[in-house]
Amino acid sequence: MTDMDRRTFMEGAGTGIAYAATASAVPALAAPAPHEAPTTTMSLTVNGKVHTVTVEDRTTLLDALRNQIGLTGTKKSCDRGECGACTVHIDGHRALACMSLAVMQKGRSITTIEGVANSSTLHPLQAAFIEHDGFQCGFCTPGMIMTAASLNQSQRQDLAWALKGNICRCTGYGAIEDAIRGVRQVEVAEAGSVCGRSVAAPAGPAASSKPDSGKRRG
Numbered sequence: 001m002t003d004m005d006r007r008t009f010m011e012g013a014g015t016g017i018a019y020a021a022t023a024s025a026v027p028a029l030a031a032p033a034p035h036e037a038p039t040t041t042m043s044l045t046v047n048g049k050v051h052t053v054t055v056e057d058r059t060t061l062l063d064a065l066r067n068q069i070g071l072t073g074t075k076k077s078c079d080r081g082e083c084g085a086c087t088v089h090i091d092g093h094r095a096l097a098c099m100s101l102a103v104m105q106k107g108r109s110i111t112t113i114e115g116v117a118n119s120s121t122l123h124p125l126q127a128a129f130i131e132h133d134g135f136q137c138g139f140c141t142p143g144m145i146m147t148a149a150s151l152n153q154s155q156r157q158d159l160a161w162a163l164k165g166n167i168c169r170c171t172g173y174g175a176i177e178d179a180i181r182g183v184r185q186v187e188v189a190e191a192g193s194v195c196g197r198s199v200a201a202p203a204g205p206a207a208s209s210k211p212d213s214g215k216r217r218g
């Protein structure tokens with residue numbers, strides 16, 4: 001090794017030693033403080049009953065219904081507004097619980113599938129789904145029934161369109177549409193009168209409008 005080579009080597013080694021000394025002097029990064037999500041204690045009126053819940057402000061209505069109140073009839077499937085399995089009524093209008101924040105429902109009246117029957121009497125739509133075999137796995141059925149119960153007569157004329165926000169992976173749409181068509185009581189019902197519960201049929205802000213958006217079933 002030449003002198004120049006040794007000098008070059010020692011300079012390099014010195015730089016490395018200095019770096020190591022500097023690095024060891026840097027204190028370890030402190031662990032980040034645990035993030036506390038803000039919470040809200042509020043009342044949720046579901047199926048005519050008032051529930052006091054404490055939820056993180058980011059909690060969806062769907063999670064509040066299922067995890068806080070214990071109403072698991074409303075299903076979580078896609079959890080991003082695509083399938084309709086989580087359909088409920090908010091103040092008589094169809095809504096996707098997975099796309100609605102629980103903290104925004106203060107003072108509103110929420111109806112879930114558990115609230116459509118009157119005591120031991122099935123809602124006419126529930127009875128019709130049984131009669132027409134309007135389900136296979138049944139996972140989409142609560143959402144289907146909640147959507148069907150929200151349709152006005154105009155919307156019921158085009159059920160393929162009206163149900164486009166509710167996906168049945170079993171492709172049982174023929175029987176589902178038969179079931180909905182087979183319910184005469186809903187066709188003549190006024191809001192709140194079906195089985196004496198707060199299921200709005202017909203419902204919706206504009207009686208002649210199509211139901212809210214969603215992917216057309218594939």
Ligand code: FES
Binds near residue numbers: 084085096
């Ligand atoms: S779970 Fe809400 S739309 Fe699918």
Ligand code: FES
Binds near residue numbers: 136171
């Ligand atoms: S009955 Fe199976 S997904 Fe609808």
